Amino acid sequence: GAGVSQSPRYKVAKRGQDVALRCDPISGHVSLFWYQQALGQGPEFLTYFQNEAQLDKSGLPSDRFFAERPEGSVSTLKIQRTQQEDSAVYLCASSFRGSENTEAFFGQGTRLTVV
């Protein structure tokens, strides 16, 4: 398929475990975004990449959260020492340039449950 692909779709982690969430953006899309969505809430911005450069990480809730996109394509969001409050759906989105009126396309998300 040509859409944004995220894996795994579901992840159950024990408290304190490290997790890695993967995002494959649409081919050729320069901009990539990570969002966290709690139940009943809108997506909350975590971080933004333009190619391999992480231009904004102001939304990362703590230093346990780390994201990378080393070759400007696939991105990984890593959460260290997971806590119960990290339970949420993590959405990845990509857009062609992220410029005016360019829409963002979303993956289906990874549902993380920390027990």
Next chain:
Amino acid sequence: RKEVEQDPGPFNVPEGATVAFNCTYSNSASQSFFWYRQDCRKEPKLLMSVYSSGNEDGRFTAQLNRASQYISLLIRDSKLSDSATYLCVVNGDNYGQNFVFGPGTRLSVLP
């Protein structure tokens, strides 16, 4: 104060009704505006972009008032399939690249 705010909802309306959603944003430098639709346990999908002159797509009409920093979405002749959460999205931040989402307004269209 949240950067993007929406009507709290939920909205429960009968089929055929007209329903309007409101959204306000705080960043006057914002450049682009969108309405996204999110079905239960699915990812958000673009419903329509919002242009300064206002735009219409079938039963859906979007309006933008930059002076008031206000965006609206009007759905006419609502269908059961319109039931979803509607997310107001604003783009244009420090690097002009950050899509900021409102909390969403849930709509249930009842038979």
